Amino acid sequence: MSAPGGVSPAALPPNAPPSGADGRRERAPLTLRRRLVLGLVATLVIVTAVIGAVSVTLLHNVLVDRLDQQLSSASDRGREGASGPGDTGGPLSITPNATFVLKLPGQAEGTVGAVIDDDTVISAGALNSLGEVVLISPATAEELASVPQDGQAHTVTVLGIGEVRAQASEGPAGYGVVIALPLGDVNATTTTLSLMIALIGLLGMGLAAVFTSRWIRASMAPLERVEHLATSISKLPLTSGDAALDVRVEPRDADPRTEVGRMGQAFNTMLGHISRAFTAREASEAKMRQFVADASHELRTPLASIRGYSELTRRSRADLPEDTARALERIDSESVRMTALVEELLLLARLDEGVDVEHSTVDLSLIALEAVGDAHAAWPQHRWNLDIPGVAIEVTGVDAQLRRVVSNLLANANAHTPAGTNVTLTLGLEGSNAVLRVVDDGPGIDPGVLEHLFERFVRGDVSRTRGETEASSIPVTRGTGLGLSIVKSVVDAHGGTISVDSRPGETRFMVRLPLAEPQPSRG
Incomplete structure (x- = not known):
């Protein structure tokens, strides 16, 4: 017969787990030690993940708040310089451009600026490391036109630059001025922190798994000793003979002040009860064997006499009535059977007592x-x-x-x-x-x-x-x-x-x- 899935039972390994009703092999249950290790490691994973996520989030928010403060100052400077050099507060003589809002004292490297007219970027640029304004095409910076002019910082993505924090405000002559600072450093910092937390967490979990496994193994050593004791007891010949049960859990594993110790103490109490029960059983069986041996020995003499007298009657059975002769035959037959029974009981009693021969x-x-x-x-x-x-x-x-x-x-x-x-x-x-x-x-x-x-x-x-057949004239002697x-x-x-x-x-x-x-x- 083939196993489920067409696999012969002989092909399965001897320690393979049994298959379920649907033919799939049932998974072996996890040991208590593995469950404890996995539980502690899983708890550490969750705690580490929560702490890491909270830390990264808080750091990211702090860095973004700091960037927003810088953005607010840069936006104020850009709005003031949007009218161009020589501004007297009258009508603008030239159209504002990105150079006006960026090339100002205090503007940081990487600052992006744009001038908006009716949701359209008319000029955009970025400040490089030399303090020069690098113009970018209005189409590249079109995302800056979507920033609402509410004086708040918003996150948008600019092609070629990446994510930026942008703030829009109203400039001179109704033009909109957008100033943006890149989020690259903030994102790089939070990413680095995330990786560091992940690596340190993995290292910590590995060390915790090793330490926890050894600690649990040492903690469960008393249970293993009790298990070995129970296994050794199961191999003792307790069903026959002198069923001595004098093994006990060691005192160090039977300390009532600990959970394992209380279990060891209960195990010792149970072994004591079983030992006393075995002793009582052995004493009772010894008395019974002695009684059977004594009774069998004493019955041999009267049975021999009965058989002797029944043999004597054979000489004159021809002169006896038929029913009397039949009764004597039955006496002779049953005495033979009873003698065999007594001899067998005596032999069994001697074998049970282990008499040396x-x-x-x-x-x-x-x-x-x-x-x-x-x-x-x-x-x-x-x-x-x-x-x-x-x-x-x-x-x-x-x-x-x-x-x-x-x-x-x-x-x-x-x-x-x-x-x-x-x-x-x-x-x-x-x-x-x-x-x-x-x-x-x-x-x-x-x-x-x-x-x-x-x-x-x-x-x-x-x-x-x-x-024997019941039709036989010879009396049937049952075993x-x-x-x-x-x-x-x-x-x-x-x-x-x-x-x-x-x-x-x-x-x-x-x-x-x-x-x-x-x-x-x-x-």
Whole structure:
């Protein structure tokens, strides 16, 4: 099956985030550390941008106000000189021009002047660095004609000069006089300040990001230590055995005066409660195991007596009534079943207690060969197959217990499959493990039972046909439900694993056991 977008799942990297319902790959969530760093940097960006914008705006306004003051003085001088030299206050003898309004003492370099007549520029010029007036064409300065004669400064653009602050006023004989000062220096100053603020801001944000990241990493170190502790606890074998939980958060990370310390203290309190619960559970289980072991041991003697007396009655059953003989057969059958149950309970109790037994090198190939041979003789209604290598496969363990594993698996296949079922025992090697498989082509195991198959007193009778038939004259002895739990306990005690996979037509039990270490050769 292909992934959304035609990409094979095998082609995706192992740590690729899952895809959403629309086929797009979901973005991995940001960590708390990254969110804090990004939040602080974003705040710094906003603050820097606001401060920079306010600073540049204020500076620009101050510079423009200062330029407007200069413009007002230049406009007064230009208006006074517009009538030309020798002005006596009478009618003008010549038409005013830009030279009259510019070439005056006090006019600054770059000052632009124009004489307006009915919204038309009749003369315009600019003052160069030598104090000379450079005339410009009226068409170039036509924007100056649009400045209202209100005595206020306005910003306009003059071709070839750029933005200027211009002020228009009424001159002699009804002519308009426009004086303008370039905004180039003001704009250059504000642009330089903007660039400096941007560069300093970027440098500051970079330094802040590095410093903030390290500071947050140091601040979150206690959380990481608590995380590592929780991860180490998750790897402890808490589901079985002596579930000791004596790890705690270090005192430096459990200071109630800080938020992280209060979390560490709460974590320690929780671990204390869990530890006490585990201790109580272990004590209860130990009492139960001891009770089962003691009860099983005590029941062995009366059960042996019952079986002995039932055997004695066999000699005279021909003289007994049919119902009495039938009852004695049932007593004998149930005593055998109860004896097996007591023996299995006693074995499980010993395995749970971890009783030390002597381990030796065990040949699994021999055990498999003998177990299949016994199955041929005991259950001829099934077809038993054996597939083992030509070399011995040896593990370290208890011979009797490992024989119990193989015999229980074969007995389970016989008990829960119909006559004529093929059962194959396979033995092989995989790396440093011996692998034993028992496969049958029976009806399979009910999925509802499969999940709990290795628990005690769980039977697969719901879905698997039993080997015995109800039409048989021999009383049916049902299993105790402990066979597979014994198999799992023995395999676990030997450091191995067991798994089961079942579907109609194939049920596969697989046992892995570590191989025995090779013995050093004697020279």
